[in-house]
Amino acid sequence: MTEDLGNILKEKLANTSIEGEIVNLEPLTGGASKEIWKFEVNANGKSDRYILRRGSGVEGPLAIKTSDEAKIQKTVRKLGAQVPEIVAVSSLDEELGDAYIMKFVYGESIARKILRDEEYKNTLPKLAFECGQSIAKIHQADINEFPFLPSKTVFEQINDLYQTYVSFNQPSPVFEYTHLWLKKQNFGEINDALVHGDFRLGNIIVDKDGLKSVIDWELAHIGNPLQDLGWICGNSWRFGNTNKVVGGFGDLADLLKGYNSVSNYHVDENMVKAWQVFGTFRWGVICLIQASAHLTGSINSVEKAAIGRRVSETEIDIVDLLFLGGK
Amino acid sequence: MIFDRPSSIELLKAVNHFLDDKIKSEVPAHLAFKLRIVENVLNIVIREIELGQELSEDVTKDLKELIELDAANIDDLASLIKAEKINIEDESLKNLLVKLSKNKIAVDNPNYSTFKKLVE
Numbered sequence: 144m145t146e147d148l149g150n151i152l153k154e155k156l157a158n159t160s161i162e163g164e165i166v167n168l169e170p171l172t173g174g175a176s177k178e179i180w181k182f183e184v185n186a187n188g189k190s191d192r193y194i195l196r197r198g199s200g201v202e203g204p205l206a207i208k209t210s211d212e213a214k215i216q217k218t219v220r221k222l223g224a225q226v227p228e229i230v231a232v233s234s235l236d237e238e239l240g241d242a243y244i245m246k247f248v249y250g251e252s253i254a255r256k257i258l259r260d261e262e263y264k265n266t267l268p269k270l271a272f273e274c275g276q277s278i279a280k281i282h283q284a285d286i287n288e289f290p291f292l293p294s295k296t297v298f299e300q301i302n303d304l305y306q307t308y309v310s311f312n313q314p315s316p317v318f319e320y321t322h323l324w325l326k327k328q329n330f331g332e333i334n335d336a337l338v339h340g341d342f343r344l345g346n347i348i349v350d351k352d353g354l355k356s357v358i359d360w361e362l363a364h365i366g367n368p369l370q371d372l373g374w375i376c377g378n379s380w381r382f383g384n385t386n387k388v389v390g391g392f393g394d395l396a397d398l399l400k401g402y403n404s405v406s407n408y409h410v411d412e413n414m415v416k417a418w419q420v421f422g423t424f425r426w427g428v429i430c431l432i433q434a435s436a437h438l439t440g441s442i443n444s445v446e447k448a449a450i451g452r453r454v455s456e457t458e459i460d461i462v463d464l465l466f467l468g469g470k
Numbered sequence: 471m472i473f474d475r476p477s478s479i480e481l482l483k484a485v486n487h488f489l490d491d492k493i494k495s496e497v498p499a500h501l502a503f504k505l506r507i508v509e510n511v512l513n514i515v516i517r518e519i520e521l522g523q524e525l526s527e528d529v530t531k532d533l534k535e536l537i538e539l540d541a542a543n544i545d546d547l548a549s550l551i552k553a554e555k556i557n558i559e560d561e562s563l564k565n566l567l568v569k570l571s572k573n574k575i576a577v578d579n580p581n582y583s584t585f586k587k588l589v590e
Contacts (some may be wrong), residue, residue, distance in 0.1 A: 164480060170500050251516030316569050323551065378584055384584035449507050452514055455574035459584045462571045466564045467588065 151238050152182065152195065159231050162186055164336075177209065177361065178439035179407050181247065189411065192247035193230065197240055205340075205362055205429065210234050211291050212360040218288050224280045225356050248356040254344035254382045258391055262351050271393025273354040274342070274375060275401025281357070281423065282336040282368040282406065289337060294365035297330045311431050317458040321424045324465060328417040333408060334367070336368035343380040353369040372402065373418020378460045378469070379426045388470055422465050427457030479516050480547045510579075517577045525573040532566050544570070 149165045163186025171179040171194075179193040198209040210233065216226040219357030228246045233239035257263050286294075295303070305322045308315070313317055348356040359402070374380070375398070381391035389398045403409050434451025436442045463469030476484065486509050494505055533542050537550060548565075550556040556563060575585045 178528060314545045316544060316547040316551055317571055319548045319551040320558060320567060323554065381583065383583045385587055446504060446507050449511050451516075452511075452578040454570065455578045456582050456584070458574045459571040459582065459588070462568045463584050464563075465586065466568060469584070 148180070148195075149182070152244070154361060155231050155233060155237070155239050156184070156244065161191075161230060163164045163191075166190075177359075179219040185374050194227070194245050194247055195239075195242060197242035198235075201217070202388065205432070207292065207361055207363060208235070208374060209241040209361070210243060212363065213245075214291070215289060215360050215363055216245075219281055219284050219337070222280065222284055224284075225277060225354060227356050238392065248348045248358075249353045250348040250350035252345060252348045252358065253263060254293045254380075254391070257344055257349055258382055258384060263349060266349055266351060266353050267392045269353060269394075269397075270349065271389040271397035272401035272404075274347070274389065274393070275372075275403075276373045276405050277347075277354055277357060277401075278339070278342055278368075279405035280373075281339055281342075282371070286335055286337055286339040286365050289363075289365060292337075292365050293397070297370070298326070299368050300425070301325050301421070304425055308428050308431060311435055313431070315454070315458065317461055318424065318427065320388055320465075321420065321461050321468075325417070325421055325424065328420075330367055330417055331365055331368060331369050331414050335365050338364055338366050338370050340364055340370070342371045343375045343377075344382065344392070345380070348419070369410065369414060369418050370422070372398065374422040374425075376415055376419050377422045378463075379423060379456060416464070420461060423457050423464070427454050427461075430454045430457065479519050482512050482516050482519075484518075514578055517580070521577060525576060529566070529570050529573055532562075533571060536562055536566055 149168050152167050156165075161184055163184040166183050166185055168180055168182040171181055178195075178197040180197070183190045183192050196209060196212070213229045213232040217229050220226050220228065227248050229243055231244040231248060233242045233244075233464075235241040251257050251260075258267070261337050291424070301322070305318075308318055339357065339360065341359055342357065344365065346357065346359040347354060348358060365432065375390050376388050376395060378385055381387060384391035387393060388395050395415060399410050399412060399415075412465070430450045430453045433447045436453070437444050437447035462470070480501075488494060489509055489512075494502060497505060521532065530543070532545070533547060534540065537547065537556070539546065549557075551558065572585065575582050579585070
């Protein structure tokens with residue numbers, strides 16, 4: 144299979160200026176829903192590293208096409224946002240399938256390494272500020288550049304998530320409570336923007352100097368930009384460092400300082416809580432979606448089966464936020 | 471139970487030990503990551519066999535007091551909340567939702583940060 148894929152890649156890259164021998168093609172541990180491969184192209188005695196990102200063909204209800212992820216990255220890169228350089232895009236009807244190839248970005252994306260390794264100890268204190276700046280830059284993109292992206296108000300999203308949860312026929316008292324609570328919240332009146340949708344450790348690449356690149360755009364959409372700020376503050380993305388509200392490494396004040404240093408409007412700390420609860424509920428429903436792909440038999444995957452038992456992580460986070468003074 | 475030892479839990483623990491001791495070092499990195507998930511899954515099953523009944527009954531007992539129905543289950547509670555036929559500001563409802571969430575995570579992932587914070 145690897146050899147076949149190597150040939151397909153070579154053919155695809157022949158349409159660009161990248162020519163050479165494809166070596167060291169290896170699968171990487173990626174998200175639960177996409178294949179990720181790294182490889183090198185050798186030519187004229189030098190070697191360049193690339194990443195292939197490829198949809199499995201079975202998309203979740205929230206995920207966009209992999210080739211559309213590439214379009215977004217090309218656009219925001221022009222605006223100065225930190226994203227990998229895309230070198231080739233493939234559509235579903237091509238042999239490579241729904242996929243794109245990007246230049247390899249040197250750095251680390253694995254959350255636990257970033258949080259623990261000595262190498263990043265100078266990065267972590269400023270990372271919340273840099274994430275805030277980076278998120279704000281993404282939000283400044285002109286939404287008219289993305290006619291292919293779904294556009295949803297928060298209340299439409301809440302309803303979609305709720306109906307998805309209902310469709311799995313696994314009633315959760317905590318999710319029912321959350322749904323009622325969310326419907327009564329004020330999520331802030333802010334103009335629609337490009338929302339990354341999954342901005343957190345795991346989907347950013349950092350090195351010892353700071354934030355290098357924002358990856359994994361499959362949950363991108365048009366909507367209220369505050370969603371990205373609430374998402375990175377969810378406990379699901381603190382990887383055990385529960386007292387560090389932003390991604391397990393930073394404080395909300397620093398994230399917002401970074402955001403407000405770039406943004407045209409000002410975001411206060413009290414605007415984030417409803418979005419934290421929303422984000423936690425959203426992650427819970429995404430876990431249900433992932434597990435259902437296994438349970439309905441469309442994919443037999445122990446990884447997806449296991450994620451069904453992570454729904455309870457989001458339930459305890461929500462009761463902590465709503466009833467027990469959790470931050 | 472009519473079955474001999476090893477018990478179901480002992481069998482699962484033996485499988486987990488085998489995976490950890492003999493297989494983990496033999497597989498490439500992307501499979502080692504999945505192997506860890508497999509071990510976690512087996513640990514969930516072990517905890518559910520060991521603690522599941524007690525944790526469920528602990529919730530059901532409070533639930534029956536709250537909604538005063540003998541056959542009340544979690545689905546009934548979800549329906550009552552959905553229809554707002556229960557006062558959602560009621561402290562005993564909130565306490566029950568906390569207990570339900572704690573008892574579920576105690577099986578699914580007792581190392582989860584929020585659970586550890588709340589039980590410490």
